[in-house]
Amino acid sequence: MRLAFILLAVAASSVLAACGPTEPVRVGFLAGLSGRIADLGEAARNGVLLAIEQRNRAGGIHGRPIELVIRDDKETAESAARGAAELAASGVAAIVGPITSSMAEAALPVINEAEVVMVSPTVTAMQLVGQDDYLFRINATTRDYARMYADFHYHRTGLRRVAIAMDVRNRAFTQSWLDEFLPAFNALGGEVTVVVPFESSVNVAFADVTEGLLKARPDGLLFIAGTVDVARLAQQARRLSPALPLIAVEWAASDKLHELGGAAVEGLHVVESYDRTDSSPRYAAFLAAYRERFGLEPGYTSVNAYDAATVILDSLARRGAGQSLKEALLALGPFEGLQQTISFDRFGDTSRKGYFMTMREGRLVPAQ
């Protein structure tokens, strides 16, 4: 009698399952969406969202729709670890994110434990490079960027004495950047006159930070910080020393930079990990779709995140039976990104070209 009940229940559930909608493929997204770098997080989210919506319109992955599950890491290590754990628990095939290296460090043990691949569009810190783990990176490294900056500004801008403000809240990135920049700049003959650390929050006295920088009488200021903090620092720098050259690291290269910084960021130098002047049909189509969908301009995190999502979705669609996503990512490359070809080495690292840009009349234009 009991057996009959069980058989009936099994038969009923299988009939129901057959009638129900196709189970979607879940992809996670982990980034700061509420804190001081929410601009970068939102732009990255839009990039991923666009990639997924386009793929869904094209029939999903083997007929299954893709569903984006979003977690806000609030730029704190606990939220990042918790968000990664929640995503892993909800059965995502992979995670796009996070944006900052500190958050990547916090989430890394969780995804390694859960064996869920995480493709970060942006992180660059050296301690995350060359590790055989579940983190894949779309961006270049702090070493690449710091050397580009040192070389460019020593030879092209002609800077010799640079004062640096550094946000220690994302120390994993900023310290790595600084550690790479110092020897590179010194080797060329430049000198870093002072490094002023601050912890990004609403109540930082940016005037004090900027005064600390200027006291060392530099011939240029370098900000290793996010967009909002760079905008705030620029406001103070322009007030205290209007003509001093300002440089921000690639982290701050958000499309919101002008909106947040206004006239203060005019003339600011920054490197972007994509070419915004690109007129190739592929990029033009992306640009049009993005504007249409969100009514906004994409930023570097949008482009990188779109690439990250593309890499994951391609691998999910093309991987062989029994092949894990990690194996597929390592085996199926190189992948065609929006502008650059992405090919992972055995540690899931890749290289990326950077573009020197200068803020001119509210727009980032190629540096002269």
Added chain:
Amino acid sequence: MIRPSEWRLRTALVVLLALSTAATLVTLVIVGGGLFLWQLPQLQRESMSQAQREAQQLAARMELLLGNLQHRLQQTGATVARLPGDPDEGLLDLLTAEENEAFEAAYVADPSGVVVLASVSSQSGANRAELLGTDLSANRLYRLALEHNSPVWSGKFLSALSGNVTVGAAVPAGGRVLIGELPLDHLLNTLRLATKDPRLLIWVIDSRGELVAETGFGPKLGPTNVLGLDMVQAALRGGPLPHIVTIRNSEFHPAVARSGLVDWHFLVLLPAGLNNPDIRSTAALVVAALLSSLLIGTLLAPFVAGWIARPLRAFTDRARQVAAGMPSGDWPRGRVSELNALAVDLETMAKHLQERRDQFSAIFNASPLPMAVAEAAGDSVLIDVNEAWIRQFRRNREETVGRSLPQLLWVNQSDFPDAARTALHDHGRSEVLLHDAEQRLLLCAISARHVVIGGETFAIWVIEDISARKRAEELIKANNELLEGVTRLQREFLVEADPRQAFDRILNHLLETTSSEYGFIGEILQQPDGQPYLKTHAITNIAWNDETRSFYEENAPAGLEFRNLNTLFGAAMTTCKPVVANDPAHDPRRGGLPLGHPPLRAFLGVPLLHGEELIGMVGLANRPAGYDEELVRTLSPILATCSSLVLAYTLERERKDSEEALRRSEARLAEAQRVAQLGSWELDLVKDQVVWSEEGYRLLDIGPGDAPPTQEHLMGRVRAEDKEALRESIAHAIRSNTPLEHEFRIVRSDGSVRWVHSRGRASYDATGRPIRFVGTTQDITARKEAELALSESRERLDSILGSLDDVVWSSTPDGSQVLYMNPAAERIYGRPVADFLARKNLLQETVHPEDAAALAAAREDLSRTGELALEHRIVRPDGTVRWLRERAHLVTDAAGQPLRLDGISTDITDRKRAYERIQSALAEKEVLLKEIYHRVKNNLQVVSSLLNLQSRRLTDGETKRLLDESANRVKSMALVHEQLYRTENLSSIGLREYLRQLANNLISVNRPLSMRVTLRLDVEDLYMGIESAIPFGLVVNELVSNAYRHGYPAEGDVGEIVVRVTALPDERVCLEVRDDGRGLPADFAPGKGESLGIELVMTLAKQLGGELTWDAAYRGARFALTFKPEPLPAGRLVA
């Protein structure tokens, strides 16, 4: 038993009730399902209109709320516009005041976009002063407000001031713009308050499709952009929404309302289908009604059926009881009248049956004869037995009924006698041996009758025990005759001097009683190989010729022996069972007869047993009627007597053998005593007589023939001074019932004195009076003399050890127990020697606590090497400390097992004190030396600094250089002294560290040149004394300075100077200084140039006893100095 075509009444009733329930259920399903399906669309319509209502109400409430905030902002904006110049910040503070809980920040930007006025809530913690001057010209909200000149709301909005994600509202303020920022949390809280229905999922979407807020029941999407959803696009376009949307696998009815004020859409999602609580509760109600009716029907059916069938079940049980003969009592009644009438009739019938049965039973059981009723056919299974039967066979009725008679009463069923079987089945009578429950055999008379009752045949048996009667009759007769004969035989054995005559009489009696012709009685003995054989005590003379006659006469009195066991009597001996052979000629056990032997027509051999042991045998022959078992039984009293006699005869012989053995043993003892010079004695305390063994007499020098000595007589032999002690020892041993142990001297008749040792113990009678004292005395003169010699030798050794200053000791191998210690220990340890012998571990406890570890380590060595040597301190009881040197070695036995530890401890306190005084004098000198080196270094540094100071004032380049060079030379010497006072032994310095410091100095004075020309050191780890170090340092200083000065004259020259120091095999050292600069001039020769430097190097090289070489062919300058440094002082100054 239920046949397949039958149903139980209860089952039939259950089926009936179940069918009716099922019919009800089907009706309910049809009616309930129909109702539900008819209701469903109506419920859905209601849900959708409810969602629409909710959306509109929510939009209205939120608009009201946000409108209020906008109104406040506008009022403030108007005030700002009216006031000339920059208004007061207090105006804005009203907006961000905490009690308003609304705006997190408010600020005014002037027409160029620069923030001129700002206020932040105290919670946000932002720095108001820093916000001023921020450029908002690119800010979207600011530009929109300026452009439209009307209030504008942002969607989700990243604050340029705080960096937080907020919602912003901007109002124009007379050419300027006032912006207020609302935290998202505030909006979410307001939304939660405004939402009354907890079942709803609510989204607030801004114009870009950003999910500004989400709350309520259902899946959460997080901070995303939902413009990709068709439903949202339709809502934003103002088009119709789908009836049902699926979000994260859940279905919802969507409804939307737009707030024109903020250009936001409020999307309300009400769960659809079974997710909708209304539909779910209606469905649940229908299912619950179905299930409960099913449940009630199922529960009631068996209950009602059981209730109706209950009386019938009781009738069946009761009828079974009546059939089994149990009292029936009242029959049950129920609520069914027919069943109750049936119960009354059955009750009457059962009562009649019971009465009839009781009557028969009473008669049966009252019979005095044991009776049983059984089935006539087959195995005759017992059906009933009466009380008399039960008493006779001691079995109760339960274990009897149902079994057959042979099974119950016969030991072996297959042997059940046919006669008895016939008697049981026919009308006959028979006598049979049966056994009762306790396995006693009963001789029973069986008589049987068959009766036919109700068509069946039963056997009725009367079985009566007659065994007691029979036995009594037979026994009385036989026993009388036998007992008479037995009594006579025993009497004869007791009075006969020669037991053989008694055996002859018994044999005669047996021959007579059994009418046998001849026979024998014999004892069974064992041959050495364990085989039994027969030796006769009585045998009939059957000699048949002269030869056998003379053999009989010669041997019969001592007994004839028969050893062949393959005979009839042999069979009796080997089996221990009587042998009856009434046809010996054909008996397989026969052994044959010698020629002329009288004929053997019948034979009886009976073994005689004592317990299970075969002790003898009786043989009888030629009884005319032959022999049988019965005869053996009849003869058993005489045979038993015969057994007793054989046993008695055997015991008597063994007693005689024992006496002989005892006599021989005593002789051996006397011999042993003589060899051991040990005499034994027995003192009769009552008669005061002493009996000595033979050796005892010899010991005391008394002839064995002398009169038995008394105690006092013997005391005369004891030496006068030992007498009293001996008496006291004996008296004490007797008094306290303890053994006597005493050594004393005796004087023999020839005047010689012997040491003897006596041992003994008193014995007492029942009243406790001492009666006898038994013991031994041994001559121990030889041992005593050896002991005395040993004692003398020990005294001599003690005297020597007592005069020693060192402590000589001996202990157990682990050192815990001192075995010996000489008197010097008292002086050194300050404790009596007895303390060390009495207290375990005391020797270790005296050791100074700081030396305990060293002692433990020395003990480790001891266990490994067998030797111990160390110096340590001890603490004496008065607290003073002394130094001891300890040497000991382990003494082992032949097998290498440790026996003891022997050692000697010397007091070395005075020597140690002298050594410590020397140590402290050395330490003082060391401090002094350090101070001198320090001061020399300081003075040299002052000189060097003075030269530097002087040099700085000079303008003449050459003079300045000369002064600097001098300063460097002094500095190099100061460094040697600095190194010296930093080293431990104050006499040599490490070259590697010294040259590193020297190099640092050279690099520092040669800046900026040293930035381009690096100085590399490659120095082995060598040490050098002060005598060599100073000139060596000066040489390095000169050569490196020269390299810097002459090697790289041009501005852009770069290169490397290398200083290399290597040790050569013959204790020489090689210094090499080379550079990759311009090289030496072609005509280079020392002394030729004006440089003091190279001259100085030559002089110093000479001073060092070394040789300076240079390599003119080298592409730079290259100098090498090989020299032998002063030998280092041996070891450190301070040990």
